[in-house]
Each structure stands twice: as structure tokens, then as C-alpha cells.
Amino acid sequence: MSNHETKKQEILDAFQFRHATKEFDPGKKIPDEDFRFILETGRLSPSSVGYEPWKFVVVQNEKLREKLREVSWGAQGQLPTASHFVVILARTIKDTKYDSAYVENQMLNVKKIPEEIFEQMKIRYKSFQEHDLHLLESERAIFDWASKQTYLALANMMTAAAQIGIDSCPIEGFNFDKVQNILKEEGLLEDGHLAISAMVAFGYRANEPRPKTRKPLEDVVQWIN
Amino acid sequence: MSNHETKKQEILDAFQFRHATKEFDPGKKIPDEDFRFILETGRLSPSSVGYEPWKFVVVQNEKLREKLREVSWGAQGQLPTASHFVVILARTIKDTKYDSAYVENQMLNVKKIPEEIFEQMKIRYKSFQEHDLHLLESERAIFDWASKQTYLALANMMTAAAQIGIDSCPIEGFNFDKVQNILKEEGLLEDGHLAISAMVAFGYRANEPRPKTRKPLEDVVQWIN
Numbered sequence: 001m002s003n004h005e006t007k008k009q010e011i012l013d014a015f016q017f018r019h020a021t022k023e024f025d026p027g028k029k030i031p032d033e034d035f036r037f038i039l040e041t042g043r044l045s046p047s048s049v050g051y052e053p054w055k056f057v058v059v060q061n062e063k064l065r066e067k068l069r070e071v072s073w074g075a076q077g078q079l080p081t082a083s084h085f086v087v088i089l090a091r092t093i094k095d096t097k098y099d100s101a102y103v104e105n106q107m108l109n110v111k112k113i114p115e116e117i118f119e120q121m122k123i124r125y126k127s128f129q130e131h132d133l134h135l136l137e138s139e140r141a142i143f144d145w146a147s148k149q150t151y152l153a154l155a156n157m158m159t160a161a162a163q164i165g166i167d168s169c170p171i172e173g174f175n176f177d178k179v180q181n182i183l184k185e186e187g188l189l190e191d192g193h194l195a196i197s198a199m200v201a202f203g204y205r206a207n208e209p210r211p212k213t214r215k216p217l218e219d220v221v222q223w224i225n
Numbered sequence: 226m227s228n229h230e231t232k233k234q235e236i237l238d239a240f241q242f243r244h245a246t247k248e249f250d251p252g253k254k255i256p257d258e259d260f261r262f263i264l265e266t267g268r269l270s271p272s273s274v275g276y277e278p279w280k281f282v283v284v285q286n287e288k289l290r291e292k293l294r295e296v297s298w299g300a301q302g303q304l305p306t307a308s309h310f311v312v313i314l315a316r317t318i319k320d321t322k323y324d325s326a327y328v329e330n331q332m333l334n335v336k337k338i339p340e341e342i343f344e345q346m347k348i349r350y351k352s353f354q355e356h357d358l359h360l361l362e363s364e365r366a367i368f369d370w371a372s373k374q375t376y377l378a379l380a381n382m383m384t385a386a387a388q389i390g391i392d393s394c395p396i397e398g399f400n401f402d403k404v405q406n407i408l409k410e411e412g413l414l415e416d417g418h419l420a421i422s423a424m425v426a427f428g429y430r431a432n433e434p435r436p437k438t439r440k441p442l443e444d445v446v447q448w449i450n
Contacts, residue, residue: 004389007389039446044237046383056446061450155380156240215268215277
């Protein structure tokens with residue numbers, strides 16, 4: 001096989017390797033530099049109009065893990081056993097509305113966009129948020145929009161992990177309100193600028209998974225030629 | 226460097242290579258087997274409770290591309306030049322509500338879950354959708370939930386493409402209602418069971434991008450030890 005074909009096969013093998021790991025081997029820890037690599041793929045992920053509307057909270061504290069476990073039915077086996085457990089937060093309307101202080105800082109200081117261009121972009125983004133995607137129809141709609149961006153980072157972190165032999169499990173099985181309360185009490189939500197989007201556990205599998213099931217390609221792809 | 230370190234560096238290089246390509250070289254086409262590989266990474270992506278609530282419509286027809294271009298300010302340079310242009314659809318409440326015919330088929334026939342276990346899962350998923358994530362609070366909320374899952378596939382397709390030297394651009398810059406109308410007229414929405422989630426163009430860059438900007442890791446990661 002050519003290098004190109006080998007690379008494709010290795011990537012597809014990683015997709016087969018990855019599965020929603022319910023329980024990790026509690027004795028195996030991810031080396032620091034490998035976990036940093038995983039976080040880097042999250043950080044370097046794309047996001048709509050470059051807002052980077054996310055924060056990755058790495059919960060290694062056992063007491064906090066136990067508190068989260070009480071309100072997260074989908075993380076019962078993962079929270080006590082994962083080498084690293086990440087709570088992914090997304091930014092709320094306070095930071096993602098086109099005219100927020102967060103957006104201004106992101107555009108001028110992170111993306112280094114000249115001020116006069118940013119002023120033009122703001123008009124476009126206003127119309128984008130208000131009319132094109134109706135994101136300002138509710139606080140939930142614009143939060144879910146930010147949350148969608150965090151799913152790009154989530155996918156990239158899980159796939160990158162799989163490519164170096166590290167298991168993971170994405171988790172939505174939690175009570176939103178109760179997790180919010182816990183995170184608020186811990187002072188992690190930046191005064192309402194952040195809210196829980198998803199969770200993801202990383203480590204090494206304790207058991208082999210069932211074979212992967214997916215619909216065939218022809219059921220999920222349609223060509224318009 | 227060890228094989229492990231080389232692999233990590235190659236993946237990070239792909240993240241640096243990937244950028245939102247505004248214009249592609251119209252003369253360069255992605256080989257069929259490479260594009261099929263990209264679609265495979267979408268198909269093999271994870272989704273909440275295994276619903277696979279997505280469809281990938283590959284729009285190669287010039288007339289349809291032109292129609293979409295008229296209502297997609299964010300795809301002006303991409304639609305006429307992309308080697309392959311994908312409209313990502315997500316499933317609506319008709320298919321994603323815990324008691325839908327789609328979910329039943331997905332669980333029993335795709336995932337091959339025994340009927341009695343599925344009946345138990347349905348109770349859990351009802352509570353998950355109703356109480357944990359409040360997904361049934363509006364049709365939009367449950368659609369955005371399905372749409373989040375498509376962003377996992379979107380990220381995986383773009384990163385996999387980058388790893389084999391193929392450029393891409395994720396696109397949200399379109400008028401939702403107008404794109405819906407076009408797709409409905411073309412008979413692509415399965416009678417309201419699907420709606421537009423995002424678009425993504427693939428091909429080979431026409432120009433070199435500006436350097437990538439991102440917040441530093443310490444601004445997006447917080448450790449709770």
C-alpha cells in the first residue's frame with residue numbers, strides 16, 4: 001500500500017477502535033503529554049466565525065466527580081474510572097451575541113482584525129444571528145449554537161485520542177439543571193457566561209466493546225449530480 | 226522521534242493545515258476513493274444514543290449549487306469552486322423523539338437491540354429528552370440537539386480530509402428558511418423529517434491562508450485537581 005492508502009486505513013482503523021467506553025481501567029493513566037495533545041486538538045478546532053465559544057474543565061478532583069456522578073446517569077462507570085474527565089462548557093448569549101465584549105475581544109485581540117473591518121463584520125453578524133439562523137429568538141437557541149461548536153472540538157478530541165490508542169466516551173446523560181447548579185457552586189461558570197454543553201471521559205478500556213453498528217453508506221449519503 | 230510522537234505531530238500538523246478555505250482551485254478534483262473515505266469518517270462518527278440523525282447530500286449539480294449560492298452569503302467562493310459540496314441535514318422531531326418509528330427502526334434493526342431492552346431504554350430516553358436536557362421544550366430544541374450530533378460528523382470529515390491533504394470549509398452563512406425552501410422543492414427533506422444543519426465544501430485551496438489564530442491553551446482549559 002502507498003503511504004496515502006496506509007494513512008487512510010490507519011484513520012479508519014481509529015474510527016473502528018473508538019467506541020463509547022462505559023468503564024475504564026482505573027489503574028491506567030494517560031501520560032501528561034498525550035492528554036495535552038488531546039486538548040490541543042480541541043483548542044485548534046474550528047468554530048463559527050472564529051468565536052471559540054468553549055472552555056474545557058478537566059475534573060480530576062474525586063469529590064467533584066462524585067457530585068457530578070449523582071446527577072449524571074450516563075457517566076456512572078466513567079466518572080470513577082476515567083484517567084481524565086472533561087466537562088465541556090459553551091459560552092452563553094452574554095458572550096456570543098454579535099455586540100458582546102467577548103466577541104469584540106475575540107475579533108480585535110485574538111484574531112487581530114482591524115477595527116474598521118470588525119465594525120463591518122458586526123453588521124453582517126447581526127444579520128446572521130438575527131435573520132439567517134434566528135439565533136436570537138431565545139437564549140437557548142444561541143446557547144445551542146455555541147454548543148454545536150463545542151461538538152466540533154469534542155469530535156476532534158475523541159478521534160485524535162483514538163488515533164493514539166486512547167479510549168473515550170462522550171456523555172450527554174446528565175440532568176442539565178443539576179449539573180449547572182454544581183458547576184455554579186464551584187464557581188466555574190464565569191457568572192453565567194458559561195453553561196454545560198457536554199462531558200467526555202478519557203482513559204483505557206476495561207472491557208472489549210460490542211461490534212460497531214452503523215447504517216450503510218448508501219442510507220446516509222445522497223448524490224445530486 | 227518515536228512512532229507515537231510522529232503520529233501526534235502529523236495530526237497536529239493536519240490541524241494547522243486545515244483552515245476555512247474560501248476559494249478552491251476549480252481544476253482540481255478529489256479522487257472518488259478519497260472522497261468516499263471522507264464520507265466514511267462521517268458515517269462512522271458517534272451520535273447521542275446512537276441515533277445517527279444525519280444525512281449527507283453531495284451537491285454536484287451546478288444549477289442547484291447556483292440556487293444555494295443565492296441564499297448563502299458564506300459560500301460565495303466555495304459553491305462555484307469546490308470539488309465536492311455537502312449539505313448536512315439533521316433529523317427533526319418526527320424522527321428523533323424517543324417514541325418515533327425512526328428510533329424504533331434504528332434501535333431494533335440497525336443496532337440490533339432486543340425488543341425488551343429497547344422498551345426499557347425508551348423509558349430512560351423519554352426522561353432524558355423531557356427532563357434531563359429539556360429537548361421537548363420546542364421543535365427547535367430537539368432539532369438543535371440532532372444538529373449538534375451532525376457537528377461531530379462535520380469535524381471528523383474535515384479533520385480526516387486535512388490528514389490526507391484535502392481542504393475544506395464549514396459553512397453556516399446561509400438563510401435557513403430560504404435554504405429549507407430550496408431543499409424542500411428539490412424533494413430532499415423526506416417530508417419534513419430532515420432540515421438543514423450545516424454545509425461543508427471540500428477541494429484544494431486556491432490561495433494560502435492567513436496564519437491561524439487561537440486563544441492560548443491556558444485560556445480555554447481549567448484543571449480541578
